[in-house]
Amino acid sequence: MDTKTAIIERRSVKHYDPNHSMSETEIRELLELALLSPTSFNMQNWRFVVVTDPAKREALKAAAWNQAQVTDASITILLCARMDAHADGERYWVNAPQPAQDVLVPMLKGYYEGKANLQHDEAMRSIGIASQTLMLAAKSMGYDSCPMVGFDFEKAAEIIQLPENHVIGMMLTVGKALKPAAPRGGQLPYEEVVKMESF
């Protein structure tokens, strides 16, 4: 599917075929595309938990105001991040020439070390970027998706056994649409949202 078509046709779909399953190959293809999303200093701070187990998804649904898409879609992904990913800076530049490594690795560590708010912002940014990769890749594979923040983050963390020093940023369902999304609710005028040169 053409990129512009995927961007235009991607909508947040709530109604999925509960009998449809994604194959392991499809799930891996989708997630491998997500892993090509950019991250600051290539630190790949995101972690993706793909939930297919019916009992776990029932528990996630209960933690998400019982929204049906959590169990009706084919998979439910928890987009998480490791807050101290910067500490492993060497690993993200191992293939770069040594002089580049010598600059980038200390720069990455220095930029994030000890700055909890910045680490948290980076988690949310990286998760946001990767979520759109997943949504557009899903669309191009014939699937639809629904990004969600309306759930109990602490309960979800228990269900997926989120390790210390990690955060959850979003839940995303992916599956076969039974019913298209309702028309867009009310788009703001271009000129209100896009400014030329300055506010």
Add this chain to the structure above:
Amino acid sequence: MDTKTAIIERRSVKHYDPNHSMSETEIRELLELALLSPTSFNMQNWRFVVVTDPAKREALKAAAWNQAQVTDASITILLCARMDAHADGERYWVNAPQPAQDVLVPMLKGYYEGKANLQHDEAMRSIGIASQTLMLAAKSMGYDSCPMVGFDFEKAAEIIQLPENHVIGMMLTVGKALKPAAPRGGQLPYEEVVKMESF
């Protein structure tokens, strides 16, 4: 360009043709695609400042450790967000049936009102999502991009006259590549980043 190709071939490009300009039509096409990115409760909390003015871009470059792409690319976009976008909840659902509006608008306001950290997280998530729309749309239009957080956010805020109650989340350059990106620096193994069912 095919969606998967755009995802695979999108890289953070640093070297741009400084003589290339994007037309107003191209800039508008790119930003109109960004405006189709999903936001929580459709609140469209992002604001995009497209900087083409050479003096403003020199100032932004100075605020960004003199990274050449800020002036060499064709445009530099500041991805910002309005923190209290939820307060205008009615506008984002004006086209929905009244019973849906009656549920969604109070839910949106209640979810964000008075929760500064959550508003800030939503700003970063929305900006992350929209940035990937921009990067993939740019790729499909024959352009390359570079997402950046390595700059002085306060100086950038002065340059673009960021209003109160708004934040900057990212700088993004878009232009015609002169030199491709270096090979990926060091990708983490799939199994380390993608977990099935739980951590």
